Amino acid sequence: MTDGGELGRAAAGLLDGRLRPAALRAALVDLYEFWLRKAATAAGLDTAEPGVSLVAVGGLGRCELVPFSDLDLVLVHNGNPRVGEMADALWYPLWDAKVGLDHSVRTPGEAVQVASEDLRTALGLLDARHLAGDADLTARLASAARDLWRRTARKRLSELADSVHTRWRRSGEIAQSAEPDLKHGRGGLRDFGVLEALAAAQLTDRPNEELLAAKGLLLDVRTELRRELRRERDVLSAPEAEHVAAELGFSDRFALARKLSGTGRVIGYAVDVALRSTVEPPRARFGRRPARTPLAEGVVLHGTEVALARDAVPAKDPALLLRVAAASARTGKSISYGTLRTLADSAPELRTPWPDDARNALVELLGAGEGLVDAVEALDRTGLWARLFPEWGAIRDLPPRSPVHQWTVDRHLVQACVEAAKLTTTVSRPDLLLIGALLHDIGKGRDADHSELGAKISAHVAERLGLSRTDVATVSAMVRHHLLLPHTATRRDIADPATVSRVAKTLDSDVVLLELLHALARADSLATGPGVWTDWKDRLLAELVASCEEAMHGKGFTPPEPLDEAQRDLVGQAARTGLGQVRITAHGKVVTAFLAVPTGGELLAPAAGVLALNSLEVHSAVLHDAGRAGVFTASPRFGSLPDSALLREQFARAVSGALPLIDRLAAKERDYSTSSVPVVAPRVRWFDDETSGSDTVVLELRAADRIGLLFRVAGALRGEARVRWAKVATLGGVAVDSFAVAPRSGRIEPGWRRTVESAVLAAAG
Template sequence: MEVLNGSGDAGDLAKARGVLLDPGAGKRRLGAEALRTALVDLHDFWLSSRAAAIGLTDRAALVAVGALGRRELAPHSDLDLVLLHDGRKDVERLAEQLWYPLWDAGIGLDHSVRTPGQAVQVAATDLRAAFGLLEARHIAGDPALSDKVKVAVRQAWRAGIRSRFDEIADSAQERWRKVGDVAHRVEPDLKNGHGGLRDVQLVDALAAAQLVDRPAADVIAARGLLLDVRTELHRLAGRARDVLRAQDADEVAAALEIADRFELARALSGAARSVAFAAEVGLRSARGALPRRGLAALRRAPVRSPLDTGVVEHAGEVTLARDASAARDPALVLRVAATAARTGLPVAAGTLHRLADTAPELREPWPRSALGELLSLLGTGRPLVDVVESLDRTGLWGRLFPEWGAVRDLPPRDRAHVWTVDRHLVEACAQAARLTTRVHRPDLLLIGTLLHDIGKGRGGDHSTIGESLAIQVGRRLGFGEPDVALLGAMVRHHLLLPHTATRRDLEDPTTITRVVETLDHNGLLLDLLEQLAEADSLATGPGVWSPWKQTLIRDLAGRCRALMAGETLPAFGAPTEAELAAAAAVTADGRPQLRVDDTSAPASVVVAIPDQPGALAAAAGVLALHSLEVHAAELHTTGAVAVFTFTVSPKFGGLPDPALLRSDLVRALDGRLVLAEALARKERDYAPMQPSGEAPAPPRVKWFDDEATGAVVLELRGTDRIGLLHRIAVALEGCGADLRWARVATLGASVVDAFCLDSGSGAATLAAADRLRIEKAVLAAAG
């Protein structure tokens, strides 16, 4: 602070802030907590010096609220200041001489001028102002005036909390609904999200009303991490920012000496879940502790209503009966959880802590009653999510499933997933509960879904590792050996159907035979995997379970059942009647043909063109130009005619006029329509906007060999673009690749596209140099 002087020059303040944020070469960079402390001290010193210089002494006081009041000032947080006075005539002069230098220096400022009565009144009518004034901190001037306001605001807060509580709870719930969870978002809002810094302030406000205790140690530690991340995010961005974007996370992690963005995400998830749990429990506890007045004070205490053996409802929460004992009743923990999920009532915090202190580990194998209660819990669907979260935050879920530790708060490794791995497992189980009527063994569907990704976070193939863990858990739960083996197979092969459906040719009998042999001709396992694929996709993120993916997996499962039943599968590679007719028409007059079949959804478009370079790229480009989303493309060559069958759906409105599609196709083939330019214009006008400064994730390519058909499958993962299939087709044709079929899966803003390339040698022997050349071309086209 040696750069400041007694004149209160805000320019010096701005320079001092700059020095703290960028101390210069060779000078020590302050850590996040030290930087906040230095920023608070700097602003306190400048404000108090300025206040003294302008005569702000008696009958007026300057107080800080918000981040400065809480001593949590991040590098680019606004200053929240209140000028209190008790009728001084020169208060407008004082305000101007305080505020204008800060504005001139470009320092963000939120300000107000109040008498004590006005401050109390605004706190009584504005929740945001009330929360700020509850945290008010004296900076300069008359300390007695600051204390007077602080005491009056707190007294009014406590006195009026009963009438304001519903507004407090409703505003928190609305914020959580709108912003989402910090713990489970790929790009969390550290301040406003569920489990963020505003929830710590919520608990503090409830404690100020003497309804709950002050935050516990885990919440205080979580608050510290959230503040540190937000501080480094401000410093990195050069401006105020509360949302931690994926591309900033590695730099923030490095600044905090955390290994990488995944470790940072995991730490943030654990911290945010502690805060979220404290806020939720705090609201429930506070509601029960509200002072009763009038006739309400004369009413009898809430009655304890029996819900199940050892479980009662009391004051709107699930709690234990007076004689219930977890030591004597091994199923009690799960019965409490299942009852809470079934009734929609939360488990009382005291009950959770009592069970955490007294419930022993279940012996192996579990008693039948405990397994029954677990299945009852898992079968409730959506209500189980909050119940499992409450069990997990108090250590009870980990006691039931020790294997859970490796996936707890584990961040996803790809953009399609929106949940941490543990939350994804619970979300998938909630989805599977809706599908239990489709299978003969709903119990195995629920347990297998709960465990399908349990092998993640341990290194190696998570399906293989998960199989052994699922077998271990199945035996502990008390399943017989045949069922244990089936659970292991579910986890081992949980990706078999979706990967085969999107990476293999379902018309090829070899594909179906391989799936059936992999499943050892087990129809029950096939049924379970089909429903698990749907639950897994629905719990991954928006758009992952698309109508087209559903069609592919059901088609694959249906063909597998037919083969298991001894039915003969259709011949491989035979063109359909529509394709033959289109090819014949081209042969007859030499002109391209285009036919649309919209009798089922999604629709199909058959395009027949005299075999020539660029035919596929032209057809795909015309479809993209008319806003048709391509889900799959099958290719056949009939004589000298190339026939493409596209499965499509319109992104907007209905299907375009086939005559217009054909006209544009002819123009594209003869060069009158330059597709690259037309698609670039369309992308410029209609592509979704990226957040400011955010670059899309770089595309990736994976290769899969199919030894049976002599083909290889190139899988492209990247960000969706208008005309992407056209660009990839141009790249593949430029490399001389022989494309057999393509499948396109759009997962929100991401795509997973598979292209089957024929090696032409009868074996999957596409040379490494050729693969590298094709891969570079495809990545360049997708980038």
């Protein structure tokens, strides 16, 4: 069987079977080996004079061939004049079968020379395995490649470490990631290859059973992912994870994600330790002892690692563990493996309440910035973090339920501290901000409201830390209400006195708590994922907090300003001319548009449609004068601001019905649609007590965001409701839109809500 089409059909048949992942990989190896050996015989490798061999490297060389992998092949020769013909006879059928191929034709000397200059080639040849032809030639190549690596590996460790760290920065982590890169991410299959290469150079031990099991899981997940997608892909996203989890016997994708996160930690930590233990500090090469620079009491910088001072006594110093971690986070230097083992074996338990120096060291650790991530990971891998916070076990490696989040819950909390550290000068109690950031989602992973449960858990933790009763209550309230400000600012009318009054009452008029929640909201959003925190959200929260501060200080609520003279003139002009009118101002990339329509005209739908047509994402809409005028604030989804004259002309045509908004927006949505938008079922919620007026209620819609969504929803509302105000927020790919609506009949009658809800859901679906 040397026909490429027959090879492709056979491979497809294996994918359609129900082989388990390991059996499928073995079957693919057997299939390609069989075909390549037949093809090699037909090409003359077995009948020609000795001196040509076909060698597999990569996945085929390791006998770990996953579906849709490239074949990495080397045709080795000793100067045979027919080697070019043989190569063509081997490569062309594979290309015809659309098999990915990474190939080369070299003499052993050429191959070794390339390996001496190119690190990737040097590592690849460690997997060299004979397929066909002159077996002695293959053996000489494999032996020479391994000998070269053993002789030169130590000199190339810095280059290896740089390549690993560059790949980590590009591909992210498997541990604690919502969409892990199984091959290239930190803790992935490429990293396992690094461990095997270091072992082949006799610089480290061979991977143990825990690491081998971690590798096996990554291979199985990668195999099932590619079998499901029928193409090459190594990033596991949520939709595919459901299928993969079922095929591998996990209860759901969240159970698989948690296992994968732990797997990534095992491999990633092993690679980090291996590289740090083998790459020699520059001074050590010249026979000098590494310098020991004091960092804190009992803590020194030993060469390039944080270590214990010679006079440190871990068994008698409960806070030493936290000072070591804080020094590591502050300097960005790793904690030495020996120090971690000593602390794990000797550090005493911190008794309740913690002493002041331990609590201060914790705050220093949490406020250290980016270095906190690696410091916590080092403690967590050795069981030390769980000693400090036993509650961490419930959220460790816990995958997020929302597609907006890019991290597991535990990593999100650490990242929130990183962001909160940048805000400590904005609050009067930075210590409570950092502790609140660490604990704000501690209640997740259980069958309960995570804010309410988290408030109880955080109160126990705060008591253990030795905080005062007042501070314990503040931390608990931060966790209980950590979503209050962002939800209110983005989903409610912050110009409504009822909104501000409700927030102030909820927080018991505590200005300190208000400012802590303001900073925590920013840190929480920034730690969630790209696009969650925006300039507009920042502005909304600032306005809400300012209004609440006024109310809390007893200055009373300042009602929204009435239309100014220019705005009233524009409303009058719309009435006189019978045309829609627009006045636009811009602050940076944020547009504020005041729009007015003639008496009896419709404002919300035409305005939303025209803004969407110009790729403007609406953040808020406040309607005045019985819905004849409104202030819309928006910013470009991409690119620059639209031409204001064009926007005015389009709005006038839309109000008059001359602009076919439905068709134009449908075309625009087709042009700019993206598969990254999460597929979520739209959902509506009603709130009765958050507006002024007994005939008005709040309708909150959550749906997948897309161009023209507000326009379609406004059109759905037009038939049954008057819209008093609207708030629009986009969290990742999900829109959360709130509308204060009243029946056009003037009374909320039975069945009205169901009618409105059905229309809105149909428009958003």
